[in-house]
Amino acid sequence: MNTPQRLKIKFFYQDDVPAAEQFLPLFHRWIQEDRLAEHLLLDVADYKHVPNSLATLLVAHEADLAFDTEGDKPGFSYIRKRAWPETQTLDARLEFSLAQALNAVEALELEDLPKLDLESLEIRFLDRLAIPDTQEELDTVLVATKKAVSQLYGTHDISICQLKEDKRRAFGLSIKVKRLCEEALAA
Amino acid sequence: MPTTWKERLKTHMPHDWSEEIDLFENQMILRKQDKLDEKVFAETRLRRGAYGQRYDNGHRHDGIKSRELKFPTATTKGAETEWDAPGMQRIKFPFGGMNPAQLELLADLAEEYADGIIHVTTRQAIQYHFVHIEDVPDLMRRLAAEGITTREACGNSVRNVTACPLAGVCRGEAFDTTPYAHAMFEYFLGHDDVQDFGRKFKPAFSGCEHEACGLVKMHDIGYLAQTRVIEGEVKRGFKLFVGGGLGTIPQQAKVLSDFVPEEELLPVTQAVCRVFARLGEKKNRNRARIKFLVEQLGINEFTRLVSEERATIPHDPRWLEYLNKLDRFTETPRIDARALSQKPELEGFESWFETNVYAQKQGGYYVVTVNLPLGDLSSEQAYKLADIARAYTPDTLRTTVEQNIVLRWVSEADLPRVYFDLKNAGLANPGAGTIVDITSCPGTDTCKLGIAASRGLAAELRTRLAAKNGSLDKAIKDLRIKVSGCFNSCGGHHIADIGFFGNSRKRNNRTVPHFQVVLGGTRKDNAGSYGMAVGAIPSKHVPDFLDAITGRYAAERLDGESFKDWVNRLGKLEIKKVLNDYTEVPLYETGPQFYSDWGDVREFSVGDIGVGECAGEVVSLFSLTIAQAEGTAFEALIALDEKRFKEADEKAYKAMLQAARSLVLSKNLDVGEDPNTIVSEFDRHFIQTELFFDKYARGKFAQYLTKRHEQNGKTVSEDSSRVLVEEAHLFIEAAHACDARLTAPPQGVN
Structure with a gap:
């Protein structure tokens, strides 16, 4: 299996969901304040008029961050695009993206917005060349994902399943972290 | 398993398109090594639809101050255009036509290379934004594998050929212009006669005169379908308009001919292109569109020049071939036409029906307009729209200049279901063609x-x-x-x-x-x-x-x-x-x-306004074509390194042919691609005249090409291919030197 070139990690809102409009001034301010370390923040794109989209987008050189209305539930997504760590492995990319995504979430948690449910997330491989084709490859992806999530969340109580949906969609995993270790996350 | 798109799609792309993309990828490498001039590279990428985007000069005003965007890669992809800065990719869809599989591919690419949005332009093309230049070759390969090209979507060439989205189903049209629009696209794509314009050139087709239809009067060239009875037979043709355009100074197009018979459509257009390339303004880009040339010469003189030019163009069988295959674009409905038995009780259906549905000339069938706010739809919506097109239409979707998408051949009885499905996809916005459809x-x-x-x-x-x-x-x-x-x-x-x-x-x-x-x-x-x-x-x-x-x-x-x-x-x-x-x-x-x-x-600030790329870069025809030779020579080098000696030999030979052709084009625009013709024309214009000869080496470099041309088909060894690759590079250098000598100002002139 190829190493994925683009990974999307989405965290979901529960009942209390912010409006797309709230992210426009917020993302512009993040650019002014250079809020995300290790990211060259470039611009803000407004697609709130498009249902099921990355409705409000903060574009960086390395990644995009978005208030995300795709799928059934709105959430916040971190999409890693480039500037990967030197180790070109699936494990390294997953762990790195997840760490960066959690950093972005941490910055978001400081804002006056509804909170995300961090115990439930989705990872999509936005790279159709890198979709696991065999059971062996799928097992490798599951192991690598579990390892990355365990590492970052500080728990092994994790359930992962493949998103069984429209076959045209990029390969994705749904992840539930059962016993979230708050201290590990904060660290 | 293939590890690259290039490998995976090798057999799925048209060969020449695939080569063209490989060449572009190599030109990217050469640019990064600073071996290709930034202006030449800029025009090269523009002619492949890869456009610049705001802030790509590395500065953005954040509302308080202008910030420098410190991109990691030091090189540029054009004047004051940072390599790493996100860009826009435009994709051609002649007459706006696409099928569900193509729409699904657009959805895949939007999320893999852009920001998840597919944007319909005001000229029926598709655009992605925030695309990195390094992703462009694979993006192009995946499009090419579905029969889609980005070639000449931007730059100073023939842009997307637009046409009325109702062509073929319109109640008022003279005839279906679709096959003609497609023939126009196919014929001029990469054609030699459209490579040396001072500015872009936009064609449009209309089926009827009095509706908005294809908006032909605001185009560089416009074709209005007409029929005439000639010797008792109904003949198809077009009223031909030239020199229209909006821009800063809008101009209504002038009538070049009241009736160009269908057989003359392509050659007359070719003659227009040649006159524009030859006489159109090249230096002052603000006056380089064809409308200024038509205005300057007057329509009568312009028409005379076109007619004179037409007589000199050698016959091309493609002018007529497509006329035998006009039915290639005939659409057969997927579902029999059935009437709607009763008014459906669906909330919003009535207002949607009133504005978004058009009765086709084929009884019982309707065109449904999917009204896209600002021309945008997401990948998720695109998959759903593809499903709807498959379920209710013969796979027929068309984009519109109003930035919408239409579904054609929907049976009346299916309209409520189509509405319901569109609504579920967030695509049933009413008001198409009204004041809300901005x-x-x-x-x-x-x-x-x-x-x-x-x-x-x-x-x-x-x-x-x-x-x-x-x-x-x-x-x-x-x-x-x-x-x-x-x-x-x-x-x-x-x-x-x-x-x-x-x-x-x-x-x-x-x-x-x-x-x-x-x-x-x-x-x-x-x-x-x-x-x-x-x-x-x-x-x-x-x-x-x-x-x-x-x-x-x-x-x-x-x-x-x-x-x-x-x-x-x-x-x-x-x-x-x-x-x-x-x-x-x-x-x-x-x-x-x-x-x-x-x-x-x-x-608000106006500090971010940059230099637009709409006008492209004014780069000589030689610079553009020699850049192709350089790309091919680079491919030869790679083949040699990877011990593919036969391929290295062929690429080196091809590179020399391309370089020779670059020079020959200045003497004979009709040289074509045939190696025998290129070599013979090169011999006639550059060897016999000694124009190609170096002061000291004389005709040595020219012999590299002639010798290899004569030896075509001989056995290739590691040594022979290595020598030929070196010779190809020297030949290209000699071509550059020759061009420099020919274009140098006379002595004493600064």
């Missing part, structure tokens, strides 16, 4: 030239108008609004009843976003007349001004009076009075919102 160019969102936020304004107006759509007077509903971010009219503000284009004014020591108001344009009669600018108002006043002007029109119009006629009757002075109520800008302290643009919370 078109807009990208403006300051992504365009380097944008002055004000055209999309922001269009979104705001749309939201407000949609909210009161039910209560709007019919006369108001029927009006059309178009918004451009600057005077260049990419949003088409000149042909709207009410148009706006962005500018700015200094007020209270700050820069305030404004929009110039343009009133009274006409889409009908193929963009029959253009509106007039009446004055500028602050962006934040535009919605209130719109209410005022449309309210007066509804109240004061005479029975059946069009908006244009009402504006003319009202007169400029009275219009100005309406406008004057909306020109004031409060002090920053009391009205700070006036100092920001719609949809952008930053304090």
Whole structure:
């Protein structure tokens, strides 16, 4: 299996969901304040008029961050695009993206917005060349994902399943972290 | 398993398209090594649809100060254009035609290489934004594997060939223009005669004269379908218009011929292209569109030159071949036409039906317009739309110049189900073809030239108008609004009843976003007349001004009076009075919102306006074609390194042929691609004349090509291929030197 070139990690809102409009001034301010370390923040794109989209987008050189209305539930997504760590492995990319995504979430948690449910997330491989084709490859992806999530969340109580949906969609995993270790996350 | 798209799609792409993309990838490598001039590379990428985007000069005003964007890669992809800066990728869809599989691919690519959005342009093309240049070759390969090209989607060449989205199903058309539009696209794609324009060249096809249809009168070249009875037989042909265009100085196209028979469509167009390439302005890009040449020469002289040129063009079998396959584009409905037995009780169906559904000339079938706000749809929506197209149509989708998508051949009985499915996809917005269906160019969102936020304004107006759509007077509903971010009219503000284009004014020591108001344009009669600018108002006043002007029109119009006629009757002075109520800008302290643009919370600034790439780079034909030779020579080098000696030999030979052709083109534009012709023409013009000869080496470099040409088919060894690759590089250098000698100013001239 190829190493994925683009990974999307989405965290979901529960009942209390912010409006797309709230992210426009917020993302512009993040650019002014250079809020995300290790990211060259470039611009803000407004697609709130498009249902099921990355409705409000903060574009960086390395990644995009978005208030995300795709799928059934709105959430916040971190999409890693480039500037990967030197180790070109699936494990390294997953762990790195997840760490960066959690950093972005941490910055978001400081804002006056509804909170995300961090115990439930989705990872999509936005790279159709890198979709696991065999059971062996799928097992490798599951192991690598579990390892990355365990590492970052500080728990092994994790359930992962493949998103069984429209076959045209990029390969994705749904992840539930059962016993979230708050201290590990904060660290 | 293949590890690259190149490998995986090798056998799925048309061979020449695949080679073209490989070449571009190699030119990218050469540019990164600083072995290819940035201007040549810029025009090279533009001709493949890879455009620059706002802030790609490495600076962005964040509302407080201008920030330097420190991209990691040091090189550039054009003058003042950072390599790593996100760009726009434009994709050609001739006559806007696409099938569900292509739409699904667009959805895949949007999320893998762009921002998840598929954007329909005002010329039926598709655009992605925020694309990294390094992703472009694979993006192109995946498109090519589905029969889609980005070639000449930008740059100084023939752009997307547009046509009425109702072609073939329209109740008023003379005949279906689809196969002609496609033939035009195919014939001129990469054609030698369209590589040396001073500016872009936009063709359009119309099936009927009095509707908006293909808007042929605002195009560089326009074709209006006509039939004539000649010797008792109905003959197809086109009324041919040239020299139309919007831009800063709009021009109505002139009639070059009342009737060009279908057999003459391609050769006459080719003659127009040759005259434009030869005589069109190259240096002053503000006057380089064909409209200026037509104006300068006068239509009679221009027509005479075209006719003279036509007589000199060698016959090409492709001029007629497509005429035997016109039925290739005939669409067969998937479902039999069935009538709707009763009015469905679906919320919103009636208003949607009223505006978004058009009865085809084929009884029982309808065209459904999917009204896309600002021309945008997400990947998720695109998959759903592809499903709908598969379920109800013969896989027929077309984009429109109003930035929408239409489904054709929907049986009447299926309309409620189509509506229901579209609604589930968030795609059943009513109001297509009405005042809420506002078109807009990208403006300051992504365009380097944008002055004000055209999309922001269009979104705001749309939201407000949609909210009161039910209560709007019919006369108001029927009006059309178009918004451009600057005077260049990419949003088409000149042909709207009410148009706006962005500018700015200094007020209270700050820069305030404004929009110039343009009133009274006409889409009908193929963009029959253009509106007039009446004055500028602050962006934040535009919605209130719109209410005022449309309210007066509804109240004061005479029975059946069009908006244009009402504006003319009202007169400029009275219009100005309406406008004057909306020109004031409060002090920053009391009205700070006036100092920001719609949809952008930053304090307004014009500091981010850059150098546009719409005009492309003026690069000589030699520079462009020799760049191809350099790319091929580089491929030969790679093949040699990887011990593919036969391929290295062939690539090196091809590179020399391309380099020789680059020079020959200056003597004979019709040289074509045949190696024998290239070598013989090269011999005639450059060897026998000794023009190619080096002062010291004399004809040595020329012999590299002639020797290899004579030895074609001989056994290749590692040594022979290595020598040939070296010779190819020397030959290219000699071609450069020859061009420099030929184009050097005479001695004594600075």
